[in-house]
Amino acid sequence: MNIGEMLASAWDSLSANKLRAFLTMLGILIGVASIIAIVAIGQGGKSAIIDVIESQRAQQTVEILPKEVVQPGLPQPGQVLSFSDEDFFIARQFHGVADVSYTLSGQGNVAFRDKAVNTSIEGGPNDLNDLANFDVVTGRMFTSIDVLAHRRVGVVSHSLAQKLFGNDASAIGQVVKVGGQPVQVVGVAVSNQFNLLATFFGSDYLYMPATTCKDLFPWWNISEMDVLVTPGTDKADLARRIVTALNIHAHNADAFIDSSGFLVGIEKTVGTVTSILTLVIGAVAGIALIVGGVGVMNIMLVSVTERTEEIGIRMSLGATRAAILVQFLLESVMITVMGGAIGILLGISASWLIHWFTPLPSVVSWQAVVIGFFFSVVIGVLCGLYPANKASKLNPIDALRYE
Amino acid sequence: MIRLRNVCKSYPSGDTELRVLKEVSLDVSEGEFVSIMGPSGSGKSTLMHIIGCLDVPTSGSYQFRNQHVGELSPVELARLRNQEIGFVFQNFHLLPRMSALRNVELPLVYAGERKDVRRARAMRLLSEVGLADRMHHLPNELSGGQKQRVAIARALANQPSLLLADEPTGALDTATGKDIMTLFQKLNENGMTIILITHDPHVASYATRVIRIVDGQIVDDQGRAGA
Numbered sequence A: 001m002n003i004g005e006m007l008a009s010a011w012d013s014l015s016a017n018k019l020r021a022f023l024t025m026l027g028i029l030i031g032v033a034s035i036i037a038i039v040a041i042g043q044g045g046k047s048a049i050i051d052v053i054e055s056q057r058a059q060q061t062v063e064i065l066p067k068e069v070v071q072p073g074l075p076q077p078g079q080v081l082s083f084s085d086e087d088f089f090i091a092r093q094f095h096g097v098a099d100v101s102y103t104l105s106g107q108g109n110v111a112f113r114d115k116a117v118n119t120s121i122e123g124g125p126n127d128l129n130d131l132a133n134f135d136v137v138t139g140r141m142f143t144s145i146d147v148l149a150h151r152r153v154g155v156v157s158h159s160l161a162q163k164l165f166g167n168d169a170s171a172i173g174q175v176v177k178v179g180g181q182p183v184q185v186v187g188v189a190v191s192n193q194f195n196l197l198a199t200f201f202g203s204d205y206l207y208m209p210a211t212t213c214k215d216l217f218p219w220w221n222i223s224e225m226d227v228l229v230t231p232g233t234d235k236a237d238l239a240r241r242i243v244t245a246l247n248i249h250a251h252n253a254d255a256f257i258d259s260s261g262f263l264v265g266i267e268k269t270v271g272t273v274t275s276i277l278t279l280v281i282g283a284v285a286g287i288a289l290i291v292g293g294v295g296v297m298n299i300m301l302v303s304v305t306e307r308t309e310e311i312g313i314r315m316s317l318g319a320t321r322a323a324i325l326v327q328f329l330l331e332s333v334m335i336t337v338m339g340g341a342i343g344i345l346l347g348i349s350a351s352w353l354i355h356w357f358t359p360l361p362s363v364v365s366w367q368a369v370v371i372g373f374f375f376s377v378v379i380g381v382l383c384g385l386y387p388a389n390k391a392s393k394l395n396p397i398d399a400l401r402y403e
Numbered sequence B: 001m002i003r004l005r006n007v008c009k010s011y012p013s014g015d016t017e018l019r020v021l022k023e024v025s026l027d028v029s030e031g032e033f034v035s036i037m038g039p040s041g042s043g044k045s046t047l048m049h050i051i052g053c054l055d056v057p058t059s060g061s062y063q064f065r066n067q068h069v070g071e072l073s074p075v076e077l078a079r080l081r082n083q084e085i086g087f088v089f090q091n092f093h094l095l096p097r098m099s100a101l102r103n104v105e106l107p108l109v110y111a112g113e114r115k116d117v118r119r120a121r122a123m124r125l126l127s128e129v130g131l132a133d134r135m136h137h138l139p140n141e142l143s144g145g146q147k148q149r150v151a152i153a154r155a156l157a158n159q160p161s162l163l164l165a166d167e168p169t170g171a172l173d174t175a176t177g178k179d180i181m182t183l184f185q186k187l188n189e190n191g192m193t194i195i196l197i198t199h200d201p202h203v204a205s206y207a208t209r210v211i212r213i214v215d216g217q218i219v220d221d222q223g224r225a226g227a
């Protein structure tokens, strides 16, 4: 039997009762739309978090951290939270090491005249802008001389400049008090990456030479060693050897770790957590789909009963049971596929709207679209099968006599 | 062509059973125009449904063109209804959401004909029954006589060898009924075997043979060809 004619006749039956057809597909529509939107938000959130983590890992740098800092446990005798001068000396001896610097960070008050802002303070080398992903848009970055000379200079983030000085330009050259000590502002920085965390945790930063920072806050731990490697060096191998040497020096095999492994671990965890979340919420949307499918089955049963006469007529004209079965199956699949298609469009639009109007990124995944479509077909078949089978099993004469 | 032997049909009714057809034996040859008359509830429609392979006898045998209908599979039965038998009903039984043209095409669809073939044949048939200007109308936009002519065109779509009509003029006024009967007569003159159920003696008079059924039994059979 001719598929074009069957599609046309399925379409006729649906359009004979448009409102009913629409209401019937609503469950599928909402289910598919929410699956696509939820997966889009989940994927978007995941890739945003991983972007943040990835960007922390500068290309030519190996980061070494005290293990206690990243995997805190109970305080133990001999635990290491900070690097010592000897640690830096040891690291510098390795072949393939171009430079070793450190960063340290904490919270502190930055005051200008009568204004004071609690600020994230980071000390680091003169390429801290690469490590911390910011661009100096006004003024200048501090230099290696500034670092060597322990100069009291700093770069403030745009938002901190706004709060203390009103605008970027008037920040340059001003002297602020950091922990009570004067520091001159030489530049204003803007983050050069989308930072999901910054949208939640604010973005008031002061960046200073590591040496200066250590002078002002001598009690802060030096919790990160940045080893700049020479081009062509095996980063992972070098990192492993330095970590081993540092651990031997500290008489503690677990004192330091290389951050790359640690970051990969975090990425995995973030991936798993968002995947599980996506799966759980997706399952809820799946339930909506099932409920929608039950609605489709219900309406198809009603439709079979209503159209008993039609079925009888078709059989009297030579329709086989298979033809009747396929006809009703096609109607059911047509409903769910139309619901699914509208749901896909709606889900994609919703993802775009969320992307535009909230800080949440969202990435529409083609897998979710394919799965949404696949499920609408499957539900159409599964939920249409019973009513269609019922229709095809009607006795032609009973169907014709039916009033 | 048709050979019924001791056909019985009964329906369970409470503790007993309702015997609608009782030992009906009937032969109809190719080219005959048979009308079946009888009071309401006498089993005429039931007999016609059995002849049309829409229903099966409770007992007895039925041969259509030397095939034992009882031995045919559902698919073969569907094919038989599609290819060999055309039905015309009192209440037309047109599909309400389809145009006259698509209604007539329907048996051709189930026969697996190509779209252009279907379209051409359906248009020709509708023209032959005088509905060339009503092809794209829906059934509810047609008069009773026009609906019945659509139904006849549909019944003829696959050039069946047997046309079954169950009170085809029952819902029509006398003049329109006459038109329809003239149409049947022309078909019969062209060799179509027709079995027609009616209450109306005037309608029955178009037939060459009249069978009377009372209470599920044939009580009179006049004009049998070759008899």
Ligand SMILES: Nc1ncnc2c1ncn2[C@@H]1O[C@H](COP(=O)(O)OP(=O)(O)O)[C@@H](O)[C@H]1O
Pocket (backbone or CB within 6 Å): B011, B018, B020, B038, B039, B040, B041, B042, B043, B044, B045, B046, B047
């Ligand atoms: N499916 C059925 N179940 C029970 N009784 C039926 C059924 N179909 C027909 N009958 C009965 O069979 C009898 C004959 O019906 P029918 O053949 O339609 O009569 P006619 O066409 O001669 O008026 C009626 O009494 C009717 O009630």
Ligand SMILES: [Mg+2]
Pocket (backbone or CB within 6 Å): B044, B045, B046, B166
């Ligand atoms: Mg009747």
